[in-house]
Amino acid sequence: MKDIDTMTGASPQFISLYDAEQMHALIDTVPDAMVITDQQGRIRSFSSGASEMFDYAEEDLLGENISILMTSPDRERHDLYMQEYLKTGKAKIIGVGRVMTARHRDGSTFPIKLDIGEFNSGAQRGFVGFIRDLTESRKTERELHTLQSELAHVSRISSMGSLATSLAHELNQPLTAVANYAHSAQDLLADPSPETLELVREALDQCAAEALRAGQIVHRLRDFIKRGETERQIVSLGRIIQEASALALMNGDGKGVDFETGLDPAADKVIVDPVQLQQVVFNLIRNALEAMLESRHKQLRVRTQRKDPGFAQVSIIDSGPGLDQKIAERLFHPFNSTKSDGMGIGLSICHSIVQSHEGKIWVEPSSLGGTAFHFTVPLAETDND
Template sequence: MVVIDNRGLILSFSSAAEAMFGYAEHEVVGEDVSILMPSPDRERHDGYLERYHHTGERRIIGIGRVTTARRRDGSTFPIELSIGEARSEDGQIFTGFIRDLTERQKTERRLQDLQGELTHVSRVSAMGTLAAALAHELNQPLTAIANYMEGARDLVGATDPETIAMIREALDEAAQQSVRAGQIVRRLREFIARGEAEKRIESLSKLVTEANALALVGAGEQGIEVTVSLDPSADQVLVDRIQVQQVLLNLIRNAIEAMHDAPVRRLEITSRAEGESLVHMMVADSGGGLDPDVAARLFEPFLSTKDGGMGLGLSICRTIIEAQGGRIWAEPSPLGGTAFHFTLIASTPVEAAND
C-alpha cells in the first residue's frame, strides 16, 4: 500500500511496499510517486494528476488495471494496481493497493505449461485433420495428373497425327487437374483464414500496457530494461483488441527469449503516426539478431528459430495484422538485435486528432 497527496508526493509506504520495491519508507516519503514507475508513465504521471484535478475524469481511480512498476534497481515487474481516493484534514489523498503478479509465477508457469501441452495436442489434432483433408482432396487430381503424364510419356515418339492429338489431350487434362489442385489448396486456405475480426476503437497505450505486463510475468528475474515510448497523438486505433494483444504478447515474449544469453537486455516498444491513416508499432530487442537466410522467410509457416518450435507464431501474427488492414515485417534493431514492425489503422485521421 502506497499513499500519496494531491501533488503525487508519497505520504506513506507500507512494509510490504518496502519489500516489493526495495526502498525503505524514509527514503521515499516526500518523493514523487513516479519513481516507482517505468517510462512512459513516469514522465506522464504529473500530467495524469493535473488532468484529473481539472476535469474530474477518472481513468484509473476506482477501476484498477494491470500495468508495470519499477524497483529500486531499475528492473520492472507486472502489477495489479487499484487506487482509492479520500479526503483528510490535510486535503485530498490517494491510496494505491499494489499486488505483485510475479508472486504467482509458479502457478502461472504451471498453467502455461498445461496450456502449452493442450495447445500442442490441439495443433497436432488440427494438423492431422488438415493433412487428412488435403490428402483426400488432392489425391484424385494428383493421381489423374500422374496417369495423364505417364500415358503421354508412353506415346512420345509417335509421329502420326492421331497419337500426337492424344498426347496434347493428356497434357491438357493434366494441366486442368493441376489447376484444380491449386483451387483445392486455396479453398482450404480461405476456410482456415475466414472469420471477420471484431474491430473497435481502442487505446493503443492500454493495449500495450496490458500486453507488456502479461508478457513480463516470469521474466522479472532476467533483469530486462523495458522502455515504452508511445505517440499520444496516435493512440486511438481501429482493431480487434484480443488479436492485437496476442501479436504483442508473441513479439514481446520472442524478444525476451532472444535476449536470454545477451550481456545487455533491453526491450523497446514504440509507436508513431504514419501518414494520416496508420499507426506504426515497433518491438525491438538487444538479442543476437536473425540469420539473414532465416530473416527472408521469417513469416512462413513451420519455420522456427526455436528448438522444438512449431514455427506458427509469426505466421499467425502476420495473418492477424493483415486481417486488421496492416502489414508486419522485421529489420535489424538499433539495439543490436531484431526489430519487429507492424502497422494498424488509426481510428481517426492523425492530423485531425492533433487539432
C-alpha cells in the same frame, strides 16, 4: 469515484481516532501492497507488503515521488497526469483497476494489478494505491481471466505439432496423386496419338482436382488458426500495449530486462479489433524476450508513433542477436521459424492480423544491435485531427 472513507467503511472522525502508529499497523494488515501519497504524489506511507514487493524500506521512500515505482512513459508523465486531474477533475486511472507494469528496486519490471482511490479528510487530500503482484500470485489466472480467455487461441499453437503430422499425411495423398498423374501424362505424350491425348487430358483433369483438394486442406488449417472476422472499435493503443506487455512479462520473464515504452499521444486512438492487436503485441514481445535469453545485456523497447496518412506505427525493439537476412525475408511465411523447436506459425498469425487491418508488418536490424519489428494499424480519425 470512491474516496478512502467509503472504501474502508469508516468516517473521518473514526479514522482520526487512530494515531500514526496505529494507522500504520492497520495498513500493514492489508494483504496486498498499499501506498499512500499526498496530492503532489509524494509517498507518505509504504506498507510492509509494499516493502516486500519492491524491496524498498519505507524510510527509503518517504517524501519520494510515487513515479519511482513506475516504468516509462508513466514515470515521466505522472506529475502531468496529477496536475491535469487536480485542475480538471478528469481521472485517467483513479477509480479504475488496471493491469500494468511496475519497476522493482533492482530495475527489473513485473506485472501488477493497480487500484487507486482518493481520500479527503479535513484539509488533507491524497491517494491510496492497492497493488497486487501478478507474477507469483496464485490468483494470476483469475485476475487475467478476461485477457487470457480472449488470447486463448495463441495457446492453440501448442497443438500444432500433432496437427502437422496429420497435415503432412493428408497433404501427402493428393500431392502424390498429382505427381503420379503428371508422370503418366508425360509418358503418354511420348506417343501423341488422338487416343493418347484424350488420356493425357483426363490425367491433367485429375491433377487439377487433387491440387484443389490439397488447397482445401490448407484452408482448413487456416480456419483452425483464425479467430474469425475482425470486430473493430476505437481503443487506446497505449492501454493495449500496457496489458499485452504485463501478460508477456508474467512468471518473471522480465527479470533482468531493461524494459521501456515510449507512447506517442498522437498515435493513441486506433480503430482495431483489440483482442487481435493484443495477440500481435504479445507475440512480438515474447519473441523478443526469447531472442535475448543468451544476451548479457537485455534491452527491450516498445515505441508508438503517428505515421501519415492515417496510421499508427508500433515498434518492438530488442538487443538480441539479430536475424540472418535470408531468414528475415521469409520470416512471416507459415512453418518458417528461427527456433529449433518452433512451428513458425506465430509471426504468420501476426502478419495475417495486421494485413486484415489494412496495415503492414516488417522487420529490420535494431539500433540496439538486435531486431526491430514494426507494424502499422489505422488511426481513428476524429474531428480534431
